[in-house]
Amino acid sequence: MEQPVKKGLDLNRRPMPKQAVEVRRRNFEEVALGYDSRLAMEEAARCIQCKKPGCVERCPVEVDIPAFIQAIAEGEFERGVRILKSKNSLPSVCGRVCPQEEQCEGGCALLKKAAQIAIGRLERFLGDWEAAQPDLMMPEIAPPTGKRVAVIGGGPAGLTVAGDLVKLGHQVTIFEALHKMGGVLVYGIPEFRLPKRIVEREVEYLRRLGVKMVVDYVVGKTRTVDSLLEEYDAVFVGSGAGLPWFSEMPGNNLNGVYSANEYLTRFNLMRGYSFPLVPTPVKEHVRVAVIGGGNVAMDCARTALRMGAETTVLYRRSREEMPARLEEIENAEEEGVIFRYLTLPTRCVGDERGWVKGLECIRMELGEPDASGRRSPVPLPGSEFFLPFDAVIHAIGNSPNPLIPQTTPGIEVGRKGNIIADPQTGKTTKPRVWAGGDVVTGAATVILAMGAARRAARSIHEYLTNPSEW
Amino acid sequence: MFTIFENRMIVPNVYQMTVHAPDVAQSALPGQFVIFRPEEDGERIPLTLADWDVQAGTVSVVYLNVGRSTAKLASSKAGQTLPTVVGPLGNAMEIDRYGAVLCVGGCYGIGSIYPIARALKAAGNTVVCVLEARSSFLLYWQEKLRAVSDQIVCLTRDGTSGKRGHIGSLAEIIRTLPMRIDRVILNGCNYLMMRGSQETLPLKIKTIVTLNTLMIDGTGMCGVCRVSVNSETKFACVHGPHFDGHQVDWAEVTQRRKAYLQEEVIPLRTTQPL
Ligand SMILES: Cc1cc2nc3c(=O)[nH]c(=O)nc-3n(C[C@H](O)[C@H](O)[C@H](O)COP(=O)(O)OP(=O)(O)OC[C@H]3O[C@@H](n4cnc5c(N)ncnc54)[C@H](O)[C@@H]3O)c2cc1C
Ligand code: SF4
Numbered sequence: 001m002e003q004p005v006k007k008g009l010d011l012n013r014r015p016m017p018k019q020a021v022e023v024r025r026r027n028f029e030e031v032a033l034g035y036d037s038r039l040a041m042e043e044a045a046r047c048i049q050c051k052k053p054g055c056v057e058r059c060p061v062e063v064d065i066p067a068f069i070q071a072i073a074e075g076e077f078e079r080g081v082r083i084l085k086s087k088n089s090l091p092s093v094c095g096r097v098c099p100q101e102e103q104c105e106g107g108c109a110l111l112k113k114a115a116q117i118a119i120g121r122l123e124r125f126l127g128d129w130e131a132a133q134p135d136l137m138m139p140e141i142a143p144p145t146g147k148r149v150a151v152i153g154g155g156p157a158g159l160t161v162a163g164d165l166v167k168l169g170h171q172v173t174i175f176e177a178l179h180k181m182g183g184v185l186v187y188g189i190p191e192f193r194l195p196k197r198i199v200e201r202e203v204e205y206l207r208r209l210g211v212k213m214v215v216d217y218v219v220g221k222t223r224t225v226d227s228l229l230e231e232y233d234a235v236f237v238g239s240g241a242g243l244p245w246f247s248e249m250p251g252n253n254l255n256g257v258y259s260a261n262e263y264l265t266r267f268n269l270m271r272g273y274s275f276p277l278v279p280t281p282v283k284e285h286v287r288v289a290v291i292g293g294g295n296v297a298m299d300c301a302r303t304a305l306r307m308g309a310e311t312t313v314l315y316r317r318s319r320e321e322m323p324a325r326l327e328e329i330e331n332a333e334e335e336g337v338i339f340r341y342l343t344l345p346t347r348c349v350g351d352e353r354g355w356v357k358g359l360e361c362i363r364m365e366l367g368e369p370d371a372s373g374r375r376s377p378v379p380l381p382g383s384e385f386f387l388p389f390d391a392v393i394h395a396i397g398n399s400p401n402p403l404i405p406q407t408t409p410g411i412e413v414g415r416k417g418n419i420i421a422d423p424q425t426g427k428t429t430k431p432r433v434w435a436g437g438d439v440v441t442g443a444a445t446v447i448l449a450m451g452a453a454r455r456a457a458r459s460i461h462e463y464l465t466n467p468s469e470w
Numbered sequence: 471m472f473t474i475f476e477n478r479m480i481v482p483n484v485y486q487m488t489v490h491a492p493d494v495a496q497s498a499l500p501g502q503f504v505i506f507r508p509e510e511d512g513e514r515i516p517l518t519l520a521d522w523d524v525q526a527g528t529v530s531v532v533y534l535n536v537g538r539s540t541a542k543l544a545s546s547k548a549g550q551t552l553p554t555v556v557g558p559l560g561n562a563m564e565i566d567r568y569g570a571v572l573c574v575g576g577c578y579g580i581g582s583i584y585p586i587a588r589a590l591k592a593a594g595n596t597v598v599c600v601l602e603a604r605s606s607f608l609l610y611w612q613e614k615l616r617a618v619s620d621q622i623v624c625l626t627r628d629g630t631s632g633k634r635g636h637i638g639s640l641a642e643i644i645r646t647l648p649m650r651i652d653r654v655i656l657n658g659c660n661y662l663m664m665r666g667s668q669e670t671l672p673l674k675i676k677t678i679v680t681l682n683t684l685m686i687d688g689t690g691m692c693g694v695c696r697v698s699v700n701s702e703t704k705f706a707c708v709h710g711p712h713f714d715g716h717q718v719d720w721a722e723v724t725q726r727r728k729a730y731l732q733e734e735v736i737p738l739r740t741t742q743p744l
Contacts, residue, residue: 177689178687217556244691244692244693253697259693270686271511283729354721
């Protein structure tokens with residue numbers, strides 16, 4: 001392949017090809033189409049290969065970013081995949097959902113010139129390139145150790161632990177409560193942002209590596225952790241943060257008021273966008289409010305929009321403070337989602353049949369920065385107003401499900417119900433039990449869950465190979 | 471995949487299904503439920519466990535054929551498989567030695583009260599079962615229930631079996647029983663549980679209902695099963711499904727149950743085979 005020639009600094013960040021706004025607003029197919037190899041090589045060639053790369057410093061799993069970018073620039077995609085996958089086993093996923101502007105791209109030397117390398121897009125390119133190859137690159141698998149590990153939860157944390165441990169020769173079984181593997185990647189994040197076939201492909205890959213997967217199995221109910229410990233040498237808990245919060249206001253139990261989890265699950269896991277072809281019903285709403293400003297809120301808003309509703313995001317701070325990925329905020333804006341900043345809903349108002357008909361809100365003003373460093377919003381007295389909606393979706397956060405801590409004596413939890421685990425090793429307060437991902441951190445990100453899982457896998461492996469030293 | 475051992479209509483439109491799910495059977499407790507998915511891409515529907523057999527590794531449910539998903543269940547045959555049978559979910563019914571307990575079942579609830587009556591009896595209670603139906607031909611499992619209770623009272627609207635009356639006659643039935651009732655357990659449609667709770671309120675008898683709200687995951691993730699109990703929001707799947715019938719906001723429960731009524735009938739307006 002011809003190598004693009006580097007002449008001086010190329011500040012032209014290659015744009016991501018996308019479905020046209022008018023088309024994508026009405027379908028559930030993926031918005032971003034991905035770089036082709038020409039675009040990827042051009043973008044990669046812009047990297048100046050820093051001696052002390054800021055990107056790597058800010059990557060939670062320390063991918064050797066300049067090295068894989070160099071490989072792309074040289075057209076050596078297979079080498080690029082190998083470099084990338086030695087640190088990140090789910091590049092097609094992370095390339096699509098990581099908050100790159102806060103991580104790698106936020107540390108890029110070219111950021112000053114507003115020309116940071118599109119690292120996420122390049123990562124996605126390699127992941128997708130590999131998947132398109134006729135032969136899957138299979139890693140080496142160590143000889144069987146005879147040790148057995150039970151993994152609870154089939155989200156990014158569980159999948160990562162399973163992948164790492166199976167390669168080391170251990171027998172791994174994942175127990176997943178839902179009927180599909182993938183965690184938030186299948187029930188939460190919509191098709192138009194992360195096509196489900198990509199998650200299925202990663203799951204299939206693990207299955208080929210020998211990971212056993214049991215779906216429809218709720219640990220704590222179908223079987224307890226203690227009972228698993230009788231059969232398995234170690235247990236990893238990666239059960240996520242699936243318990244939805246509702247903002248405290250009257251009227252939340254009216255019909256037409258949803259948790260983001262319910263709303264997204266109906267559409268993603270249960271494929272409600274095909275109703276009535278599939279049996280799980282979804283409502284047709286005319287005017288939808290989404291409360292919150294994170295990725296979850298963007299996903300709800302863009303789903304509602306695609307179902308034909310006029311959709312408004314209500315966020316109590318301003319655009320700058322919104323925690324969602326920048327790219328998704330921009331996509332939502334382009335698609336026509338309405339944003340009302342500095343707005344706090346205070347009451348869901350219902351009609352005589354028990355359906356929501358709107359929200360009472362109050363205007364906010366930004367005050368002093370709070371503990372998280374974000375400026376905290378304060379209500380402006382006398383600024384109350386009413387907005388009509390026939391559906392309201394709460395997307396203000398989730399905490400860990402208490403099911404496992406409640407049924408597992410010896411596991412300590414923190415104030416918010418998160419399992420306490422050593423950040424370096426993932427060890428919990430219960431012997432032979434490790435934990436990682438959202439169940440430990442509270443709702444966070446895919447890459448942080450993967451990073452924690454990697455460290456836990458290392459610690460579990462140490463234990464399994466040398467249990468007497470523990 | 472879970473193999474169906476038996477599926478048959480026991481009275482008009484009410485079915486009994488037994489499936490192979492050994493891990494669920496192993497952990498099952500009275501009053502818990504399971505979630506079935508009748509087909510790939512199918513809806514997740516919660517059903518109360520009506521019986522289980524640890525040795526055989528099976529669980530049984532009794533269900534009413536009311537909509538697309540239960541119609542699909544009803545049409546499946548022994549030997550076929552269900553893609554999802556997950557559980558046992560929810561809390562078990564609190565079982566203690568209360569004295570005399572009245573278990574009231576209507577419709578599929580006649581099946582649901584069976585394991586509860588059995589456990590209450592085993593715990594040393596006097597158990598009286600009231601089976602409510604429109605007519606005698608809708609009653610089932612009398613023999614099974616007789617084996618785990620001290621007395622059975624049938625209550626039919628047309629008087630073709632037992633007493634003539636309906637759930638609104640509950641207070642009167644309680645008054646005519648030879649023993650004092652210390653606790654009432656109600657299981658069936660919303661109306662039965664609501665009306666029954668109204669009957670026991672003036673009698674000041676602790677009354678437990680088993681709510682049958684809408685659910686998706688059944689583990690506390692979606693929150694569609696929200697109910698107000700004593701003015702506090704609870705998730706029926708993880709905090710329940712058993713609640714004090716005198717504290718449940720029945721108007722809200724009834725409204726929320728109807729949320730998808732319209733959508734539920736759309737797929738039934740078709741001549742396509744299921
Ligand atoms: C709508 C939405 C959008 C998001 N967007 C982004 C994004 O763009 N970028 C990003 O980085 N992050 C995003 N996140 C956050 C990210 O998805 C999570 O941080 C990540 O999935 C956590 O991984 P996990 O493996 O810890 O948990 P999860 O993905 O939650 O997986 C946990 C799994 O465990 C299962 N489980 C729970 N309890 C049990 C039990 N008792 N027995 C068996 N199984 C059980 C659950 O069913 C689930 O499948 C988003 C989250 C949501 C909800
Ligand atoms: S910081 Fe930017 S320019 Fe420097 S190596 Fe990383 S991606 Fe390349």
